[in-house]
Amino acid sequence: MPIINFEFAIQEIPAVLKGVPITLAIAVVAMVFGLIFGLLIALCRIYRVPILNRLFIIYISFIRGTPLLVQLYVFFYGVPVLLDKMNQSFGTAYNADHISPLLYAFIAFTINVSAYQAEIMRASLNAVQIGQMEAAHSVGMTTFQALKRIVLPQAFLVALPNLGNTFIGLIKATSLAFAVKVVEVMALAKIIANDGYHFLEMYLVAALIYWLICWLLEVLFTFVEEKMRNKEIKQKKMNTTISKDLPLRV
């Protein structure tokens, strides 16, 4: 018997690849919503919104202090309990069995990744100098306008490498989605492997798929980062030429 049955592995690659869209869907949805919630949480923490600040500190500590797998289980088994309580007290009739596993995965991963994004966004917002905000105020912008037009674009640039890392981490984390009964790359590989004891082959295939996805993402992020940086350098050059032309320069 050969050590690795390559024929079998190659033959089963398409079957495992069927899980890629689900893996990517979970990662993208969690990333996008995580970015939105993370930004809001970061702003709450930076401006020290009274109760929310405390609450989010605890939330972030909890998410970063417990394994994702445990969070998935807590969420997966907690929602039915919560719905039961809700049905009893409000007389509604929601049935937890009708919620698709994918929705569980979307929400649970978003809850998890929001905490990490919040810390990234907080660090990046803090990295933008306070003078930028003051300058924006001095030309009559409101805080919201200043955030949107001046501070956030700069903070986003600072955050980009970390966000890339988070996204790659998220791709790897989706391999835990079996906890909420989602069948993605890892689960498919496991099912096929269990069928004929082709463990080595199938897990190698899964590893290669994850590796390829992560590598492609890395290339993409490097490209985007370079683009953004070049754009910034160009803008800076433009600004200096403009300011040189201005007659009233102090």
Added chain:
Amino acid sequence: MSVMNDWFSLFIQVLDKLPITLFMLLISLVCSLVLGVAIAIVRIKRFTVLYQIATFYLSFCRSTPLLVQLFLVYFGLPQLLLAFQIDINSLDRMIFVLISLSLHNAAYLSEVVRSAYLAVGEDQFEAAYSVGMTYTQALWRVVLPQAFVLSLPNLGNNIIELLKDTSLAFTIGIIDIMGQVRIILGNNHGIGMFEIYVVISLIYWGTCILIEMVISTLEKVLKKGKVSLSKS
């Protein structure tokens, strides 16, 4: 009252297996630290062939989920070695977990070590050479102690990540705190899943907070020494 008792007994039952989780954490931390320092030095010194291998290994470890690596080691390694007439199927499962956790974490730790090593600076080496130390001596006596202090915040994060990673060990049948939860659930016929996962998340949270506190105390103590040294 009985509700309180239920929660309390759950806590005790799960805490009973905490030593196993901590054991996995400690052993794999030490192994991965040794391996991580070795990889970091290979990458910094750019030993031609080893450098390529190390880079390849890092890329693999950091681009595939730990779960895949764990399964590859647990299911794949025996299958691979069996072809060379080596039978390791009878080995304890714990060894497979320790191997995969160490290999996985070494990749991350090597980057932590590498950045700390580079942060110490080449001049420290030059100073050590100028008083006649060899490379190994300079490394052990001068650079690594400084690099250790610099890397403490990252190291702390890494230890916490590692603790969370140990929660995957139950997938191959280790009875750590996650495995214990599984057993309790089996005995309860799946009743009270939510409560028990809340309990275990609190235990993980508490352990993480403890680790964080230890690291930040260590940081303060070691930094204090550094300040007084430079002032004297």
